[in-house]
Amino acid sequence: MGVSDVALELVDSRNPIATRSRKLERAAEKLGVPILVVINKADLIPRRVAEAWREWFEEQGLRAVYIAAQRRMGTRVLRRVIKDVAGRGQITVSVFGVPKVGKSTLINILKGRHSARTSPYPGSPGYTTHAQVYKIGGGIYLIDSPGILPPESGGVEAIIRSAPVDSIKNIIQVALELMKTILQHNPYAFLEAYGIESRDPDEILRELARMRGWLYKRDKEPIIEEAAKAIIRDYLAGKISYFFMPPRPEGSPG
Ligand SMILES: Nc1nc2c(ncn2[C@@H]2O[C@H](COP(=O)(O)OP(=O)(O)O)[C@@H](O)[C@H]2O)c(=O)[nH]1
Ligand SMILES: [Mg+2]
Numbered sequence: 001m002g003v004s005d006v007a008l009e010l011v012d013s014r015n016p017i018a019t020r021s022r023k024l025e026r027a028a029e030k031l032g033v034p035i036l037v038v039i040n041k042a043d044l045i046p047r048r049v050a051e052a053w054r055e056w057f058e059e060q061g062l063r064a065v066y067i068a069a070q071r072r073m074g075t076r077v078l079r080r081v082i083k084d085v086a087g088r089g090q091i092t093v094s095v096f097g098v099p100k101v102g103k104s105t106l107i108n109i110l111k112g113r114h115s116a117r118t119s120p121y122p123g124s125p126g127y128t129t130h131a132q133v134y135k136i137g138g139g140i141y142l143i144d145s146p147g148i149l150p151p152e153s154g155g156v157e158a159i160i161r162s163a164p165v166d167s168i169k170n171i172i173q174v175a176l177e178l179m180k181t182i183l184q185h186n187p188y189a190f191l192e193a194y195g196i197e198s199r200d201p202d203e204i205l206r207e208l209a210r211m212r213g214w215l216y217k218r219d220k221e222p223i224i225e226e227a228a229k230a231i232i233r234d235y236l237a238g239k240i241s242y243f244f245m246p247p248r249p250e251g252s253p254g
Helices: 022-031 047-059 075-086 103-111 155-160 171-185 189-194 201-212 224-236
Strands: 006-012 035-040 063-066 091-097 116-118 133-135 140-143
Touching: 006 022, 006 075, 006 103, 022 035, 035 047, 035 075, 035 103, 047 063, 063 075, 075 091, 075 140, 091 103, 103 140, 155 171, 155 224, 171 189, 171 201, 171 224, 189 201, 201 224
Parallel strands: 006 035, 006 091, 035 063, 091 140
Antiparallel strands: 116 133, 133 140
């Protein structure tokens, strides 16, 4: 991080609190590197909610923008704010975040087809062998290797972002808990994602397994473990939407 002029901290718009890294923010402050919070997957939440999260981060002294990297939405604003945060001249940007927030997706769209790979210029020690530097226009240089941060939140978000789905223990319990949280905030989440009308997590798992034909040969019972894995994968891939509003600052009315 020391070599960059701006550190992008990607968070997931569906749960910015669970996907932010206070450790990164503190380390950046110590090094004097400005953080720009990038609220990604904003296509999954209403614009007014994305705007509320942006303001919530800015009230905490962090610049913030929202984007939908996969849809190439918001990247023009992102470039403008990067320059605003870094000031004039050549700017080196690096990308940080917990797993599955969209770091690789963002790096790829910023690199684009036309960006030129450049040799690291003087003043970028440590990146000479491990990462490439891409010139992405407007005097911005992007370090193409993301900083992967361990989740700090605990709970289900940390579990599903800490290991591949196939190696998570108690996968059914984990999926049920994730589904409960999602349903609490969006009762239609699984109707929208799969066309399943039930709002009961157990029933949704069974229904999804039946729909996909994941049945035990012997008794044709649904293999709910497969459905649990599919839901966690689809959630991480940004195919299931829910949102909640940022908490109000302490002491504010209502
Ligand atoms: N809905 C939605 N999904 C996204 C967006 N950006 C990335 N994703 C998906 O999120 C998943 C994780 O993205 P990836 O770039 O691999 O995350 P990384 O682990 O931080 O590098 C992938 O399935 C992406 O397609 C977005 O803006 N919207
Ligand atoms: Mg990646």
